[in-house]
Amino acid sequence: MAQLTGKTALVTGSTSGIGMGIAKALAAQGANIILNGFGDAAAIQTERAQIAKDNGVDVLFDGADMTKADQIEALFTNAQSKLGGVDILVNNAGVQHVSPIEEFPPEKWDLIIGLNLTSAFHTTRLAFPGMKAKKWGRIVNIASAHALVASPFKSAYVAAKHGLLGFTRTIALEGATSGITCNAICPGYVKTPLVEKQIPDTAKARGMTEEQVIRDVILAAQPTKQFVTVEQVAALATFLCSDAAAQINGAPLSIDGGWVAE
Ligand code: NAD
Secondary structure, three states: OOOOOOOEEEEOOOOOHHHHHHHHHHHHOOOEEEEOOOOOHHHHHHHHHHHHHHHOOOEEEOOOOOOOHHHHHHHHHHHHHHHOOOOEEEEOOOOOOOOOHHHOOHHHHHHHHHHHHHHHHHHHHHHHHHHHHHOOEEEEEEOOHHHOOOOOOOHHHHHHHHHHHHHHHHHHHHHHHHOEEEEEEEEOOEOOHHHHHHHHHHHHHHOOOHHHHHHHHHHHHOOOOOOEOHHHHHHHHHHHOOHHHOOOOOOEEEEOOOHHHO
8 A cells, every 4th residue: 555545635836847746655555645836727737637537636726816814724624625624734835036126026026935934833723623633744845945044035934944954954844743843845946837937037137148057056055066866856755755765854854956055
């Protein structure tokens, strides 16, 4: 039997990139899945049906905007009535904006703090009672190398990810005697739409070509000179949901080719 059979996993921001990879990996271990995020409705439905068929699990889609507390609450009501609650919570939805501080748009600051940090507060407070009642829960926060170190021109993102790591440590302590773990995965650069979109802005902010940004900024940060893959991050998230990881709690787990070792 797959090790997560009978569990339900909510993966926020799972219509693309890392979130979609984690949703597929958890489904492969037998978990029912709640997909979330934005995108083309028909493409999302096709993906939803395919994950269900490939793995013989229930897969729901809930398009809640994770910056809106009322929509997050409605998602949890939906999860409770259709799948019996959320056993595995992966806080993954996130956006980036790259610009010098004096030009940083305040509305981008609010969006990044709201999505990359505050949404995890709302999902966690709503998931916690059910996890405590079942004496089992896994919370995996997709932070970043930027939860541990900074880069210029990413003030909101670095602040949100550092905040998410502090939040992770707090929740780890609050769930520790209830069979709940909470950890932060800290990836380096993974080639997803989030990274592809920031290349032109980084080129502008640093006065470089896009090729120079990939070589001298992005891959320069990673001693292996390679991107991390979605599948590698998904495998780590899946491991954190296993019984073998029951004593890993409150940890920042780097998966960055050695970036923060420097
Ligand atoms: P992505 O752009 O491929 O995916 C982001 C997902 O979030 C999409 O499904 C999108 O629809 C969803 N989303 C955006 N706004 C939303 C909202 N308001 N409500 C609900 N969903 C929303 O990006 P990704 O690279 O897969 O990033 C996923 C996470 O991984 C983010 O938290 C990001 O900060 C983190 N991360 C990414 C990298 C990287 O190099 N790609 C590195 C470290 C950390």
